[in-house]
Amino acid sequence: MALDEEQAHQTDEAEGDPAKSPETPVAPNPDRLAWMNDTLEWGIRAQPGKRGLTMRDLNIGSYGEVPESSSDMSRRPRGAFPISGVPRTDLYALSARVDLWADNAVDLYEEAIQRRWMGHLEIAWDEITPQPYEVELAMRQLCTELAQQASIETDLIGQWLHKMNYAYHEVKTFLASEIFDSGRHYTVFRNRALHNDGSLGLESAAQFNRRMMETRPGWTEVAMFLYLVRGPLTLLLYRCGEAYARNRADKFLFRKCLEDKARHMAYGMAHVKYAVENQPEGFGQGLGNLMRGVERDLVRDLKDPVLWEALAIIIGGSVDNIAQGMAVVEDVKQRYIEDYLRRMQWAGVNKTEDNLSPDLAAFLRREETAPAGD
Amino acid sequence: MATVDSRTAYWEQAREQGFDLSWLSKLQEHVAGEGVEEQSANDTGRVQGSIPRGDVARFGAYTFRTKSEVWAHNLSKLYDEFITRQWSSATDIPWETVQPLPDDIEAAQCQLATFFTQVEFVASDVPGRFISTMSPDYQEVRLALLAQVMDESRHLDVFRKRALVNGGGLMRMTDSVSDVVGGSTDNAREFTEFSSRLHITGEGNVLTLFRLGEMMAYNEAEKAIYRRCAQDEARHVAIGVLHLRYMNEFSPERREEIHGYLDEGESRQATGAGGENPAGQNQLTSSALAMLLGGGKDKMDEGQKILMAIRQRQTKEYFQRLKSAGFDDRIHNGRVSPVLLEQYKAAA
Numbered sequence: 001m002a003l004d005e006e007q008a009h010q011t012d013e014a015e016g017d018p019a020k021s022p023e024t025p026v027a028p029n030p031d032r033l034a035w036m037n038d039t040l041e042w043g044i045r046a047q048p049g050k051r052g053l054t055m056r057d058l059n060i061g062s063y064g065e066v067p068e069s070s071s072d073m074s075r076r077p078r079g080a081f082p083i084s085g086v087p088r089t090d091l092y093a094l095s096a097r098v099d100l101w102a103d104n105a106v107d108l109y110e111e112a113i114q115r116r117w118m119g120h121l122e123i124a125w126d127e128i129t130p131q132p133y134e135v136e137l138a139m140r141q142l143c144t145e146l147a148q149q150a151s152i153e154t155d156l157i158g159q160w161l162h163k164m165n166y167a168y169h170e171v172k173t174f175l176a177s178e179i180f181d182s183g184r185h186y187t188v189f190r191n192r193a194l195h196n197d198g199s200l201g202l203e204s205a206a207q208f209n210r211r212m213m214e215t216r217p218g219w220t221e222v223a224m225f226l227y228l229v230r231g232p233l234t235l236l237l238y239r240c241g242e243a244y245a246r247n248r249a250d251k252f253l254f255r256k257c258l259e260d261k262a263r264h265m266a267y268g269m270a271h272v273k274y275a276v277e278n279q280p281e282g283f284g285q286g287l288g289n290l291m292r293g294v295e296r297d298l299v300r301d302l303k304d305p306v307l308w309e310a311l312a313i314i315i316g317g318s319v320d321n322i323a324q325g326m327a328v329v330e331d332v333k334q335r336y337i338e339d340y341l342r343r344m345q346w347a348g349v350n351k352t353e354d355n356l357s358p359d360l361a362a363f364l365r366r367e368e369t370a371p372a373g374d
Numbered sequence: 375m376a377t378v379d380s381r382t383a384y385w386e387q388a389r390e391q392g393f394d395l396s397w398l399s400k401l402q403e404h405v406a407g408e409g410v411e412e413q414s415a416n417d418t419g420r421v422q423g424s425i426p427r428g429d430v431a432r433f434g435a436y437t438f439r440t441k442s443e444v445w446a447h448n449l450s451k452l453y454d455e456f457i458t459r460q461w462s463s464a465t466d467i468p469w470e471t472v473q474p475l476p477d478d479i480e481a482a483q484c485q486l487a488t489f490f491t492q493v494e495f496v497a498s499d500v501p502g503r504f505i506s507t508m509s510p511d512y513q514e515v516r517l518a519l520l521a522q523v524m525d526e527s528r529h530l531d532v533f534r535k536r537a538l539v540n541g542g543g544l545m546r547m548t549d550s551v552s553d554v555v556g557g558s559t560d561n562a563r564e565f566t567e568f569s570s571r572l573h574i575t576g577e578g579n580v581l582t583l584f585r586l587g588e589m590m591a592y593n594e595a596e597k598a599i600y601r602r603c604a605q606d607e608a609r610h611v612a613i614g615v616l617h618l619r620y621m622n623e624f625s626p627e628r629r630e631e632i633h634g635y636l637d638e639g640e641s642r643q644a645t646g647a648g649g650e651n652p653a654g655q656n657q658l659t660s661s662a663l664a665m666l667l668g669g670g671k672d673k674m675d676e677g678q679k680i681l682m683a684i685r686q687r688q689t690k691e692y693f694q695r696l697k698s699a700g701f702d703d704r705i706h707n708g709r710v711s712p713v714l715l716e717q718y719k720a721a722a
Contacts, residue, residue: 036482039543039545042541053469055464079544090499190421194423306394320384
């Protein structure tokens with residue numbers, strides 16, 4: 001028994017009291033080498049593929065068997081030889097596959113690493129010369145908002161990551177890459193706001209930030225908020241930033257963030273869909289019902305003028321042209337709500353125009369005036 | 375270009391059309407603040423230096439809202455290095471150089487890799503927990519920690535890959551990383567306590583081992599793994615040294631408390647208790663290391679001698695960190711662990 005061997009090993013060592021006696025080389029004890037036989041699958045070989053040796057390549061044999069739930073509260077790596085009598089390390093609240101899983105997390109993790117970029121070196125900061133005064137102020141406001149969105153994302157993932165069971169290391173490592181991305185997004189947007197002797201703008205209206213941070217039922221609910229509700233808005237803001245950028249550096253910055261965000265949303269959407277398909281019937285209905293209250297927060301944020309007026313100035317090119325810019329912004333808002341509905345429905349959440357908050361539905365019932373930069 | 379007068383005129387026109395623009399005036403008046411506040415009143419998750427609105431609900435409830443609790447100088451530079459030196463376990467390790475090894479060597483390498491797969495994420499989960507409880511006004515600290523979370527994930531990943539690439543697989547889980555004695559990283563609720571345990575002691579010991587990776591490696595892939603992980607670990611250790619240095623300079627009233635944390639860390643290091651140090655005595659991994667260092671199951675005596683020298687070097691480097699952080703008085707005033715002092719003298 002592995003446990004007996006482990007205990008015998010500890011007893012032998014305790015007699016020597018290494019804390020008090022000088023170290024001497026210990027002769028090999030045959031019992032101490034029992035671990036050499038402790039493997040569940042000797043002989044299995046992961047093969048590197050065209051993209052190197054990826055995490056997916058490791059999911060072979062029993063190592064690829066992802067459990068539906070795990071009662072293991074140690075940090076035993078999936079597939080490592082278990083021993084009994086190990087005290088619990090933590091109480092992992094998310095110990096069921098359905099609570100966090102997405103099949104694509106393993107590939108998205110590798111993609112995050114392959115597509116890493118360096119804001120302080122790859123952005124040609126010296127090309128960002130001062131723009132027309134009001135556009136520069138508006139840009140600072142937009143970047144302040146986006147930096148705060150990134151910072152809240154960091155907080156959210158930080159709140160939940162350590163609650164996730166080690167059986168699902170693919171998700172944990174992917175979310176680690178996302179938290180790293182969010183740090184980079186924060187940094188580049190803050191630096192962009194401060195560039196050209198700038199300063200930061202007003203903090204976010206934050207109703208929805210608060211909603212996400214205060215969500216307690218589970219990661220799936222947070223994921224729905226972060227990836228299906230906030231995510232489409234962030235994506236659209238990045239798209240606008242890229243489309244209306246006045247220099248290559250800004251364009252590059254927004255495009256790279258957009259690529260990262262698309263990856264985050266790919267995980268989030270896949271997870272919510274997985275949860276809806278694998279939780280008991282009615283789960284998707286429940287998520288939809290949850291949105292009734294949340295949509296009030298969304299409406300409040302959408303009606304707050306600061307972000308939208310800033311965007312209108314960037315698009316219009318000046319305060320003088322803010323009305324023209326705002327016409328495009330209204331299209332952006334409409335696209336946001338359409339995208340929100342589309343993504344929720346794709347994931348199986350009961351959210352349609354019929355059960356949408358009337359205040360949000362109002363954004364849909366208008367004639368489009370101009371392209372929103374995609 | 376618009377003049378101030380013309381600007382005022384069409385701002386007024388815009389307001390007459392129903393636009394608010396009050397935020398634009400606030401931005402115009404706002405100048406970037408100097409430095410970081412000693413006390414953070416940020417309860418709304420706003421970006422450090424942004425303009426508070428006053429009408430936003432407070433939801434931050436950050437536990438850490440005092441600069442002296444978390445701060446360190448030069449973390450921005452360190453963060454840039456984190457960004458610059460990222461690498462890929464899929465493509466930056468020459469996996470093709472891993473060739474079949476004798477069973478005992480393969481098993482030892484896999485046992486060590488299993489250990490690192492298990493413990494590296496301790497250093498990911500725990501910093502992650504601290505990030506979300508720290509005011510965004512201290513974003514430099516948060517950035518360094520979240521970059522560490524990324525690094526540790528890659529370490530988990532690369533060691534799992536090493537275990538599975540050459541026919542060995544994952545071996546026995548480690549049971550000694552749980553809290554069998556006081557002073558575990560997991561249980562720390564205070565940032566300096568956490569950092570002294572994780573960065574100064576735990577990762578410091580692992581850093582020494584990774585730096586000596588050439589001695590445990592049997593192919594270029596393993597050398598690359600240890601070399602790259604050592605570069606990462608050096609940054610993590612730097613977070614702790616920079617923080618302790620700051621504490622020594624700006625919170626001298628906490629020196630005695632910090633010495634208490636170091637007492638606990640040294641106790642774990644001297645006895646191998648707690649299990650964070652794979653080279654520590656009483657460790658499942660120490661026999662695997664002796665096998666790798668000696669060159670096989672039948673050469674473990676030689677390996678044990680090298681392992682003893684590695685422990686001495688771990689202590690030597692730990693003492694260097696104490697000196698760098700300003701806590702080396704414990705080396706000279708009799709407070710340091712006698713076992714470690716003996717190792718240090720032997721290494722001199």
